[in-house]
Amino acid sequence: MNHTTDEIIIHKVLAGDIPAYSELVNRYSSMVFTLAYNIIINREDAEEIAQDVFIKAFTSLRSYKEQSKFATWLYRIVVNTALNKKKLRKLITADITAALTEEESADVYSLLQYERADMKQFVQKAVNVLPDNERICITMYYLNELSVNEISELTGITIANIKVLLHRGRKRLYTKLDELLKTELNDLK
Template sequence: MSYMQQQTDEDLIAEVLAGNTAVYSELVKRHQRFVFTLAIRFAKNREDAEEIAQDCFIKAYRGLATYKQSSKFSTWLYTITYTTAMSFLRKKRMNTQSIDDEENTLQLENHVSDFNANLVEQKSAHVYLNMAIDMLAPEDAVIITLFYKGEQSLDEIGMALSMTSNTVKVKLHRARLKLKEKLQLLLKDEVKELI
């Protein structure tokens, strides 16, 4: 393990602020997968997600001196990711509605039929899961990702998304229910194999 890998995020930030800007690459390496995953939850395609994620890291770099260490660096970074992705969505005028309406149900049907074509090759629980998450509203997908993979508490998620922890709790519960619904729709007969 290299010297940089042993350092905490805060140590690396102090080094960057002291003038050793090359150290920032270690911070990027540590958080890029998660930031990219969050970005993909919004953008729904890799190219846009990569653009959002890069933008986040540049914004974080510019504002590194303003990072107050009252919260985790990751929480601060996810706040930037959320706001960047939201403005990206606004710019692109993407449809951020959930798939509860009629139009989206049609999308779902298409999705399922596309999926069935590749079923033999991609028969994996994670493929089903990612598809179900993709069908959720971006905010629901982000809350689920932050909670299960971001090692973030409800308070920290609330901080990142500018919500109270109670709101996050309610939204997480609803998002999980919606996810379950989407999974059941997708899996149909495959559920038995999954469990």
């Protein structure tokens, strides 16, 4: 449904209805900002990148091919702009092939039991401590709802490596979150 609506808005904008573009900005601003933030880990830079992304997308809207989703096209601009800002050509993918270690870690079910007002702070803290490539893959997969193939296309990381990064990222995220919440509970006691 979103997909068709995006297309309609794009046609409107291309026909000269510029205010219609604000609908797209409203719809994707949080996701674009979240992705930019998780690549760059700085709010001011992420906001600047997000602005650049929407302006770039507007100026090159005619080049958008409707075979792919507008969101995927937009996220490609985010990745390129953010990497450019970071002065990187592509994501660093070293050390991915090392064997996975099956450590004892918490699972998502136990974490969902915590209903705390400051949960946002904990989750963001846990996400921020993930290594760059794991954090970016987790963000793209779970928040930007991109498929493993799309992530591979956007980042240049192979599909197999993305699966490894997602697996590791999940484990690390659960462990870190569990650790943070347990520490907090112990402090309260």
